[in-house]
Amino acid sequence: MKKFFLFRCIVVTIAALPCTISFAQKKTIDQKVDSVLKLMTLDEKIGQMNQYNGDWDATGPITKDGDKQNQIRKGMLGSMLNVTGVEHTRELQEIAMQSRLKIPLLFGQDIIHGYRTTFPIPLAEACSWDTTAIKLSSRIAATEAAAAGVHWTFAPMVDIARDPRWGRVMEGAGEDPYLGSVIAAARVRGFQGNGLGNVDAVMACAKHFAAYGAAIGGRDYNSVDMSLRTLWEIYLPPFKAAEDAGAATFMNSFNDLNGIPATGNKYLQRTILKDDWNFKGFVVSDWGSVGEMINHGYAKDGYEATMEAVTAGCDMDMESRSYINNLSKLVKAGKIKVELIDDAVRRILRKKFGMGLFDDPFKFCDTTREQQQWNNADNLKAEKTVAEKSIVLLKNENHVLPLSKQTKTIALIGPFIKAVRDNLGFWSYQYPDDSARITTQYQGIQNKVSKDTKILYAKGCEINDTSQAGFAEASDVAKQADVVIMSVGEASDWSGEAKSRSNLQLPGMQEELIKAIYATGKPVVVMINAGRPLIFNWTADNVPSILYTWWLGTEAGDAIADVLFGDYNPSAKLPISFPRTEGQIPIYYDHYKTGRPATSDSDRFYRSAYIDLSIYPKYCFGYGLSYTNFSYSAITMSDSIMHANKPVTAEITVTNTGNYDGEETVQLYIQDLVGSVVRPVKELKGFQKIFLKKGESKEINFTVDIDKLKFYNDDLKYIYEPGDFKVYIGTNSQDVKEASFKLE
Numbered sequence: 177m178k179k180f181f182l183f184r185c186i187v188v189t190i191a192a193l194p195c196t197i198s199f200a201q202k203k204t205i206d207q208k209v210d211s212v213l214k215l216m217t218l219d220e221k222i223g224q225m226n227q228y229n230g231d232w233d234a235t236g237p238i239t240k241d242g243d244k245q246n247q248i249r250k251g252m253l254g255s256m257l258n259v260t261g262v263e264h265t266r267e268l269q270e271i272a273m274q275s276r277l278k279i280p281l282l283f284g285q286d287i288i289h290g291y292r293t294t295f296p297i298p299l300a301e302a303c304s305w306d307t308t309a310i311k312l313s314s315r316i317a318a319t320e321a322a323a324a325g326v327h328w329t330f331a332p333m334v335d336i337a338r339d340p341r342w343g344r345v346m347e348g349a350g351e352d353p354y355l356g357s358v359i360a361a362a363r364v365r366g367f368q369g370n371g372l373g374n375v376d377a378v379m380a381c382a383k384h385f386a387a388y389g390a391a392i393g394g395r396d397y398n399s400v401d402m403s404l405r406t407l408w409e410i411y412l413p414p415f416k417a418a419e420d421a422g423a424a425t426f427m428n429s430f431n432d433l434n435g436i437p438a439t440g441n442k443y444l445q446r447t448i449l450k451d452d453w454n455f456k457g458f459v460v461s462d463w464g465s466v467g468e469m470i471n472h473g474y475a476k477d478g479y480e481a482t483m484e485a486v487t488a489g490c491d492m493d494m495e496s497r498s499y500i501n502n503l504s505k506l507v508k509a510g511k512i513k514v515e516l517i518d519d520a521v522r523r524i525l526r527k528k529f530g531m532g533l534f535d536d537p538f539k540f541c542d543t544t545r546e547q548q549q550w551n552n553a554d555n556l557k558a559e560k561t562v563a564e565k566s567i568v569l570l571k572n573e574n575h576v577l578p579l580s581k582q583t584k585t586i587a588l589i590g591p592f593i594k595a596v597r598d599n600l601g602f603w604s605y606q607y608p609d610d611s612a613r614i615t616t617q618y619q620g621i622q623n624k625v626s627k628d629t630k631i632l633y634a635k636g637c638e639i640n641d642t643s644q645a646g647f648a649e650a651s652d653v654a655k656q657a658d659v660v661i662m663s664v665g666e667a668s669d670w671s672g673e674a675k676s677r678s679n680l681q682l683p684g685m686q687e688e689l690i691k692a693i694y695a696t697g698k699p700v701v702v703m704i705n706a707g708r709p710l711i712f713n714w715t716a717d718n719v720p721s722i723l724y725t726w727w728l729g730t731e732a733g734d735a736i737a738d739v740l741f742g743d744y745n746p747s748a749k750l751p752i753s754f755p756r757t758e759g760q761i762p763i764y765y766d767h768y769k770t771g772r773p774a775t776s777d778s779d780r781f782y783r784s785a786y787i788d789l790s791i792y793p794k795y796c797f798g799y800g801l802s803y804t805n806f807s808y809s810a811i812t813m814s815d816s817i818m819h820a821n822k823p824v825t826a827e828i829t830v831t832n833t834g835n836y837d838g839e840e841t842v843q844l845y846i847q848d849l850v851g852s853v854v855r856p857v858k859e860l861k862g863f864q865k866i867f868l869k870k871g872e873s874k875e876i877n878f879t880v881d882i883d884k885l886k887f888y889n890d891d892l893k894y895i896y897e898p899g900d901f902k903v904y905i906g907t908n909s910q911d912v913k914e915a916s917f918k919l920e
């Protein structure tokens with residue numbers, strides 16, 4: 177107790193020193209950290225590097241682990257995850273305040289797409305290409321979580337993913353490093369708000385460092401084997417963007433990268449992150465990943481695993497108990513220098529100070545604030561807006577959509593029409609009163625149509641059924657209707673962690689159900705709910721109108737109804753290619769040029785193509801329709817010659833030629849025609865979202881500066897090379913206008 181007061185006096189004295197503001201703040205925190213560090217024993221330092229799962233899950237107390245509480249009391253624990261709610265976090269923080277130095281605990285949680293208000297899954301939000309909306313979603317998630325005692329979210333997940341078999345594709349922003357980077361930055365800014373230390377800001381955590389999204393075969397936790405150039409060019413940029421945006425923490429990952437587990441990977445954590453990028457935050461392991469280096473065969477036992485992880489720069493051990501059991505022995509044996517421990521502890525304490533927890537460990541324990549955020553109607557409104565922006569219109573032949581609210585009879589068919597929690601998707605919290613709060617698709621549609629509209633319903637089949645017993649009733653219902661809306665997809669626990677699938681078809685009998693309903697001759701709209709790109713070729717080729725609705729969150733039903741009935745004109749664009757079959761995977765738009773390029777589907781022999789399958793995805797990166805149409809003029813370049821210090825501008829006029837006002841995402845791609853290493857066929861380098869009234873035109877300008885032309889050469893130097901370039905501007909990665917320029 178005495179020491180604690182002494183320490184607080186030191187802090188107060190230091191804080192009063194006259195300095196310039198920015199320097200004072202930085203210096204002050206570092207000095208505060210040092211003053212604490214000086215008081216700490218080796219065991220207390222190691223305690224700060226130790227993180228356990230709590231004894232509560234999200235719905236209430238489960239078992240109480242006396243051992244954990246004693247460890248907190250002894251200063252052997254720096255952080256906990258999966259402890260939420262003011263009551264629970266306060267209870268544990270109070271125990272931390274009984275420890276010798278009273279160092280507050282950090283509470284971390286996977287706030288992946290909302291806390292209380294569930295937002296669309298991140299892959300769906302990425303379809304909005306709307307960084308303001310994405311930032312807002314993260315902001316609200318942070319506000320709600322922080323009000324419930326959470327200090328730290330294990331998000332954003334910024335792993336590039338090009339394999340939809342991998343279940344965690346749902347957690348990221350898709351296949352592209354440029355789009356992934358702007359979204360990563362938006363999410364970090366959203367979570368961290370106006371800065372750590374505010375009561376509505378949580379620490380962000382860029383994960384999983386690195387290349388986890390490239391797990392071989394799309395099998396979760398699998399190895400990753402890739403060239404360093406691919407690592408730098410494709411997989412690292414979103415992490416760098418997150419770091420530049422101020423991400424407080426990073427999480428390493430389960431996979432090995434070219435033979436070295438990411439958790440014990442010095443090149444990743446020290447050389448790149450802490451040295452090259454000058455990252456000042458701390459790195460937490462993934463759940464148990466320090467200990468899992470034994471399974472990798474990279475460490476003989478926990479002792480070796482700890483040595484590898486700490487040496488490589490992993491500052492905090494999540495749940496493997498390797499550090500707490502081995503680190504002290506390693507230091508005493510001279511295998512790990514205490515300076516390494518000090519560095520890790522400094523990083524952690526810096527964040528605890530930054531969050532203001534030393535001043536007030538209960539700063540995030542305000543029950544009034546918690547209650548205000550629990551059923552916040554404004555947050556729900558914002559959720560609906562983001563959900564609308566996430567719905568992708570894949571097909572709309574004969575303008576079946578939007579539907580009239582005056583339609584006499586509408587048949588609603590399929591296992592998702594009345595689904596409740598499946599609208600939330602994986603990584604959402606299951607609160608007891610959520611069901612009443614979630615708007616089902618049925619309710620959303622019912623709320624939207626006129627009071628004279630008759631709604632008929634048949635489930636037709638279960639999500640993963642083998643039975644067609646419900647088909648006859650569903651067909652009967654369809655026959656009585658003017659239009660049929662079907663809702664199919666995969667259950668919310670079919671994508672997510674440890675949810676890899678080898679078969680991406682619509683599960684069970686659902687596509688058979690679609691065929692049966694289509695056979696009634698009624699106009700059919702199909703909505704697909706999923707956490708990844710699914711394969712549904714028959715539906716895509718036959719059904720006139722298709723919406724990809726992903727898992728949209730709490731307000732799914734109202735957002736869907738807005739789109740179906742034209743109160744919102746869809747604007748979303750795919751951030752990931754949709755394959756025709758699993759055999760095309762991995763498929764992504766920015767592939768390298770080959771020596772025998774195939775340029776059309778008839779180009780099959782002696783070309784880099786399949787003899788039995790198209791070279792094109794079913795739906796390409798950047799694809800997504802609107803109820804209106806946009807036409808693109810030719811591109812005008814400001815100059816045909818560019819110099820490194822003199823950018824060129826590419827200008828295009830976009831016109832809304834359809835019958836609705838609408839939003840378009842104008843996409844800029846560039847191709848470097850000849851390079852010292854093979855360059856991709858095109859790379860996204862910019863985009864602009866524009867809203868055009870019916871008949872309206874707008875000139876769009878993209879500045880092409882030298883940064884847009886840089887790439888990693890064979891020596892991993894980030895350079896540009898003079899030569900010829902092509903500029904493409906269009907509505908998706910395939911449908912583009914083209915122009916050229918030369919860099920001198």
Ligand code: BGC
Binds near residue numbers: 286462673
């Ligand atoms: C996941 C992480 C997550 C952690 C804590 C791990 O299994 O890979 O993304 O943050 O668990 O829940």
